[in-house]
Amino acid sequence: xxxxxxxxxxxxxxxxxxxxxxxxxxxxxxxxxxxxxxxxxxxxxxxxxxxxxxxxxxxxxxxxxxxxxxxxxxxxxxxxxxxxxxxxxxxxxxxxxxxxxxxxxxxxxxxxxxxxxxxxxxxxxxxxxxxxxxxxxxxxxxxxxxxxxxxxxxxxxxxxxxxxxxxxxxxxxxxxxxxxxxxxxxxxxxxxxxxxxxxxxxxxxxxxxxxxxxxxxxxxxxxxxxxxxxxxxxxxxxxxxxxxxxxxxxxxxxxxxxxxxxxxxxxxxxxxxxxxxxxxxxxxxxxxxx
Amino acid sequence: xxxxxxxxxxxxxxxxxxxxxxxxxxxxxxxxxxxxxxxxxxxxxxxxxxxxxxxxxxxxxxxxxxxxxxxxxxxxxxxxxxxxxxxxxxxxxxxxxxxxxxxxxxxxxxxxxxxxxxxxxxxxxxxxxxxxxxxxxxxxxxxxxxxxxxxxxxxxxxxxxxxxxxxxxxxxxxxxxxxxxxxxxxxxxxxxxxxxxxxxxxxxxxxxxxxxxxxxxxxxxxxxxxxxxxxxxxxxxxxxxxxxxxxxxxxxxxxxxxxxxxxxxxxxxxxxxxxxxxxxxxxxxxxx
Numbered sequence: 001x002x003x004x005x006x007x008x009x010x011x012x013x014x015x016x017x018x019x020x021x022x023x024x025x026x027x028x029x030x031x032x033x034x035x036x037x038x039x040x041x042x043x044x045x046x047x048x049x050x051x052x053x054x055x056x057x058x059x060x061x062x063x064x065x066x067x068x069x070x071x072x073x074x075x076x077x078x079x080x081x082x083x084x085x086x087x088x089x090x091x092x093x094x095x096x097x098x099x100x101x102x103x104x105x106x107x108x109x110x111x112x113x114x115x116x117x118x119x120x121x122x123x124x125x126x127x128x129x130x131x132x133x134x135x136x137x138x139x140x141x142x143x144x145x146x147x148x149x150x151x152x153x154x155x156x157x158x159x160x161x162x163x164x165x166x167x168x169x170x171x172x173x174x175x176x177x178x179x180x181x182x183x184x185x186x187x188x189x190x191x192x193x194x195x196x197x198x199x200x201x202x203x204x205x206x207x208x209x210x211x212x213x214x215x216x217x218x219x220x221x222x223x224x225x226x227x228x229x230x231x232x233x234x235x236x237x238x239x240x241x242x243x244x245x246x247x248x249x250x251x252x253x254x255x256x257x258x259x260x261x262x263x264x265x266x267x268x269x270x271x272x273x274x275x276x277x278x279x280x281x282x283x284x285x286x287x288x289x290x
Numbered sequence: 291x292x293x294x295x296x297x298x299x300x301x302x303x304x305x306x307x308x309x310x311x312x313x314x315x316x317x318x319x320x321x322x323x324x325x326x327x328x329x330x331x332x333x334x335x336x337x338x339x340x341x342x343x344x345x346x347x348x349x350x351x352x353x354x355x356x357x358x359x360x361x362x363x364x365x366x367x368x369x370x371x372x373x374x375x376x377x378x379x380x381x382x383x384x385x386x387x388x389x390x391x392x393x394x395x396x397x398x399x400x401x402x403x404x405x406x407x408x409x410x411x412x413x414x415x416x417x418x419x420x421x422x423x424x425x426x427x428x429x430x431x432x433x434x435x436x437x438x439x440x441x442x443x444x445x446x447x448x449x450x451x452x453x454x455x456x457x458x459x460x461x462x463x464x465x466x467x468x469x470x471x472x473x474x475x476x477x478x479x480x481x482x483x484x485x486x487x488x489x490x491x492x493x494x495x496x497x498x499x500x501x502x503x504x505x506x507x508x509x510x511x512x513x514x515x516x517x518x519x520x521x522x523x524x525x526x527x528x529x530x531x532x533x534x535x536x537x538x539x540x541x542x543x544x545x546x547x548x549x550x551x552x553x554x555x556x557x558x559x560x561x562x563x564x565x566x567x568x569x570x571x572x573x574x575x576x577x578x
Contacts, residue, residue, distance in 0.1 A: 091368045165417075168410070168414055168417060168418055169418065171407070171409065171410060171414075172407045172410060172414075172418055175407050175408065175409055175410075176405060176407065178365055178389070179401065179405035179407070180418070181365070181388070181389040181390045181393070182363060182365060182389055182390075182393060182399045182401065182405065183390075183393065183418055183419045183421075183461065184390050184393035184394045184421045184465075185390055185418070186390045187390075
């Protein structure tokens with residue numbers, strides 16, 4: 001029983017991490033039809049920026065500041081990439097893929113050149129390094145931090161989509177971008193905003209990933225991105241609640257399979273993906289966001 | 291075919307030789323040429339839309355009516371481009387401008403497929419259409435479409451085809467516009483709803499000039515003062531709508547009425563929701 005509780009909470013923590021990455025991917029794809037392979041690079045750079053901050057400041061306050069710095073770094077990076085590179089390439093999917101894949105290779109290499117290829121320990125403050133007893137299981141506190149952060153982000157994204165004018169533009173744009181412009185709305189501003197939100201969430205995921213794994217490495221973002229894409233495909237491009245459920249499923253399946261089927265977690269995720277894709281009657285590429 | 295020897299010269303909007311000069315057109319299209327992929331879809335479209343009343347844009351399926359409207363609005367598909375000609379809105383050159391900048395100059399647009407956001411509520415569809423800086427005529431919209439007020443919290447995707455058309459028209463009439471472009475508003479609607487839409491358009495045209503793409507000639511007869519006829523990507527006739535429709539020989543040769551289609555085309559549709567396939571096929575024909 002205690003093993004199951006530990007696996008479940010760890011799986012939920014991992015699912016929370018996937019959700020933070022995948023929700024940005026889903027919004028960006030849903031609104032702009034851009035498959036952002038550079039999303040993992042945003043995460044990696046943000047994680048290193050957060051790591052430097054946490055190392056320098058130290059303690060719980062240092063981690064809080066690191067979370068801010070990481071989130072801001074992700075947002076800033078995403079805005080620059082959108083304005084400088086992606087903006088010129090709307091409607092040209094091949095070039096977009098080349099550019100974002102290029103970034104996903106170049107940025108980790110750059111990070112590696114600066115901070116080395118070895119993974120670095122992420123400073124976890126004492127307050128978060130302990131465990132909590134839940135039904136006989138000793139669950140690391142950081143799992144709860146991740147789950148809480150993901151729930152907060154889910155609520156915030158839903159509020160943004162349902163209560164703000166830009167959220168309205170995003171939901172409408174996911175359905176029919178051309179018609180949004182035909183109402184006199186400049187969707188390129190919504191594009192930049194959605195890219196910034198996606199980058200900020202990836203940045204936060206970079207910080208929380210450091211907390212979850214206790215370490216960071218130049219290729220962390222890229223490997224997490226693979227699972228985030230799986231989550232998006234299962235959950236439906238452009239559907240935030242779908243992505244949240246799918247992230248939970250992927251995180252749990254991965255954890256359970258890793259323990260009960262001897263480390264076959266990644267394989268189980270692929271099986272889940274195949275099962276969902278084959279069982280689905282028609283591609284759900286266009287769906288409502290909220 | 292050559293009922294007008296110079297299709298791209300400005301047509302004379304005044305049917306009678308009035309002594310005072312005609313007011314300048316609200317929309318003026320000259321020698322518009324559009325290529326989509328490898329095909330030249332428009333090869334010289336030119337016409338004026340008068341600053342009052344309704345101007346009908348007519349022609350058989352696939353002659354370039356929707357492409358013309360989309361080119362005016364900068365809404366061509368990715369592989370499409372304007373290769374020549376000019377579009378002037380209230381005297382200002384807007385050729386090749388981005389869609390939202392053209393629309394913000396005061397254009398309301400009701401596309402062929404209505405463009406209603408199905409996952410948004412009726413109220414959200416209208417909120418989205420509110421343009422900054424101008425009054426929003428909710429009083430007018432609720433007066434014209436009392437049903438939409440009652441259904442404001444309903445998702446637009448669950449409305450009937452006729453109700454969705456009301457949402458689309460309401461969005462176009464919400465703002466102070468200088469021109470409203472309506473593309474086949476009665477297509478696929480039941481005869482009773484066609485009458486309702488025509489009444490709304492008639493009232494709209496009292497406030498704002500309307501460019502109307504329409505296949506239902508009964509609707510055209512009721513609403514339009516001027517008519518522009520396209521064939522194979524060119525303007526082949528401009529002039530008084532009533533005179534054109536009264537000329538059976540001309541309507542047959544220009545619009546194919548009597549040979550290919552019955553004039554009350556949309557009256558044949560029994561249901562309110564058109565078949566999606568038919569709509570897609572139609573759209574493909576129109577834009578490619």
